[in-house]
Amino acid sequence: MIVERKSVDLGELQLDSGETIPSATIAYESYGELNEARSNAILIQHAFSGDAHAAGVSKKDGATGWWENMIGPGKAFDTDKYFVFCSNVLGGCSGTTGPGSTNPATGKPYGLGFPFVTVADMIRLQKGLVEHLGIEKLLSVSGGSMGGMQALQWAASYPEMCASVIPIASTHRHSAQQIAFNEVGRQAIMADPDFEDGNYYDGPGPGRGLSVARMIGHITYMSDDSMREKFGRRRRQMSDESSLFEVESYLRHRGGQFVGRFDANSYIAITKAMDTFDLSLGHASLGDVFEPFDGRFLVISFTSDWLYPSYQSQEIVRALRGRVKDVAYVELPSSYGHDAFLVEAGEQTEIVRGFLASTFKKLTPVGAAR
Amino acid sequence: MASAVDTAVRADFVPEVLGRGDYQIIGEIVADGSSVLDLGCGEGELLAWLEAQRNCKARGVEISPTKVQKAVSRGLSVYQSDIDEGLADYPDQTFDYVVLSQTLQETLKPRDVLHEMVRVGKNAIIAFPNFGHWSARFSLLTTGRAPKTKHLPYEWFDTPNVHFVTIPDFEELVRRDGLTVQKSFFLRGDRRITYRPSLLADSAVFLISK
The missing domain is CATH 1.10.1740.110 (Rna Polymerase Sigma Factor; Chain: A)
Known part of the structure; x- marks a missing residue:
């Protein structure tokens, strides 16, 4: 699967800080085809140092995607069935507007003058991309680590726009460590x-x-x-x-x-x-944040992950249980530490595949599936 | 009782999907479209059946990661947790039924679990092996050793069962704690019996409410 990075200028972006970015560009890649009902779109979120190149072989440099073992024909995120896409985060350096981009006010790179951005800002920009692609509701938003934080932010910011969320090895807020x-x-x-x-x-x-x-x-x-x-x-x-x-x-x-x-x-x-991300900030409880979300959650953590320990995933699960939300959770045994979400494709594949298939089935009226 | 279609479904359900008499009874008790939480749901056989055949909103708790993986892989909303702790976050009366099948004797605090079940659920369905079955009594009496029978196959030092409960024991606890037995069923293998269940039934299924 040879893939090419695309990018789209989404215009002015309002930030949580009150500042605006006059012209925000978002870079993304996509795999598979969007169905007629536009109901099979899955948004993949990359982790801290990742980029939009999640799968396939890059046309530009021949590099394989960072989640190649999970995305592709017949894989967990099956591109024969689903339209899978991934974009580079706001503030990043792989095609989306970030500190290295040219500040139109000065004609020079923003550098440290780049406005302070939040995870919610990243999702706000991404929502523009989702709309640009003509997608009203995502079948799923999934990612590991910071990708999971973004997935959680989707459920919080635009609950009506995602049918399911899969945060992996993630947290709703960083610990002191x-x-x-x-x-x-x-x-x-x-x-x-x-x-x-x-x-x-x-x-x-x-x-x-x-x-x-x-x-x-x-x-x-x-x-x-x-x-x-x-x-x-x-x-x-x-x-x-x-x-x-x-x-x-x-x-x-x-x-x-x-x-x-x-x-x-x-x-x-x-x-x-990432450090300032705190989904429950300004709410009485984390459960309150998820109250408007009506979709399904699949939360995954790994036994040896000491950077994003399982207790952080379990906090999310407990908050969802408290609101009687639809949540599945598994702590997978692994010795790979935090890297497990990138490495342990075998066990994640079965779980994610089954979860997506049943979510897609529930979402699609009988006879309308294509 | 059951329509012809129901009977046909159940005929497949019992031997092929579930193969357990207590599951058959649970399938009969649970009303169409109700919400069910299955504690110790294993790979989710019962939940999958309830979802497909009874249109239930099915949820499960399971402690074994490999079993949770299987359950989630079949599309079920199951989460990995200890039963002794897995209910605490739910608001009161969340589910129509909370099911505990063949696991009560393995919980550390069965009385707390029972109370949590009727708090979180409008009804609790509890199926457990009867430790007062004649074969266990006979075995203890004649050998003087901890019962090891067809239904209680474990050595005393290597058993998941930490609480030995008989049918009258359970009835006594329910009475003492002011709970109500809505229905009870007694099984010998997969067959229902009514005659001297405390001696002859190898397992029992109770429908309990507050």
Whole structure:
């Protein structure tokens, strides 16, 4: 499946902060066909460092999508049955407007002057895309980690526009620990002398800081077990006759790779959006938030995920139970830590496939299905 | 009692889908279109049947992740939780029926579970194995060892059953706590009996309300 990124300018975007972005562009990819009733659309949300390239092989660079094992013909998100699409988040750096985009007021990149954006802002922009595609109601909104936060925000912001929500390894608000790791990442970037207060687009950029931030991120995505299995205390010979632990070499490699594809200002903007995300803020309880939502929930967490532990998913499930909402929940056994949502395709596939099929069936009047 | 169509459905239901006498009775008790919460629902056989044949709003709680996976894979809204804790968040009188089939003896606090069931549900359906069955009594009397029979196959040190309950024991608890028995059924295998159930029934099904 060869895929190509598309993008659409949705015009002015009003932000929660009161500011506006005069011209907001959203980049997306889509797989499969929208049916006549436009009732088979599934919106996939990417995690913090992801992008719109969720599946297939990129026409541009041949890269495979980040959820290739879950999206495609016959897979969990079956593109033979459903129209699946994924967009890059607001504040990102892969085609959607973000700090690296040109500020029309100055003709230069926004940098740190990019307005503060929230997860609700990201969804507001995305709603514009959904409408642009002519979809009135999404069959499902699904994603892991920050993708799950966005899925939850959909249920809260536009409950009448989604028939089901699948938050995976996610939370309705960050814990102190999650904020702490993000803050260390941000500080690593800002401590880099090449950060230049975010105006580094003409210079080398804060590659060292961004790389360290990513290394920390990768530690939190794994588990003690998965690291022991993957690296142990094995060493790798370097060209200069020194040696590195495998885990050191892996983290450096991942850190370096990240610098090539991610903007440090986006790192700051998106992690800030995640940290300030609190779905229950301004409500008496989390249950209140979901009260208007009439669709189905499938919540998934993983046993070894210590970054987004199961108790966070269970809080969501309990809030939904308190409002007698339609919710399925499973805690899948895995040793992969937070990465499990990307890796454990086998078990997720059966669950997601069954959930989507029954949701689609309930949504489609008998005889009208196509 | 049942229409011809119903009987035909039930004929498939009992041996092929469920194969358990207590499920057959539950299928008869539960009214069309009602809401049902099945505690310890396993892979959701009963719920799937209730949803398809009784048009029920079916929900389930199950502690085993592999069983929850199977249940969700067949499209059911089942969530993974411990029964002893899994009901706390529901408002009062949420469901028409709350079902506990062959699991009461495995719960840590069966009395609390029973009370939670009639709080969350307008009716509670409880099916449990009768530990007062003659074979258990005979086994204990003659061997002096913890009963191990066809219906109670476990060794005492390796059994999921933490509360041994007989039919009169259960009736006594229901009475003591001011609950009402709406209906009761006694089974020997998949056959219903009425004669001396506390001795001859290997399992019982009670419909209880507040």
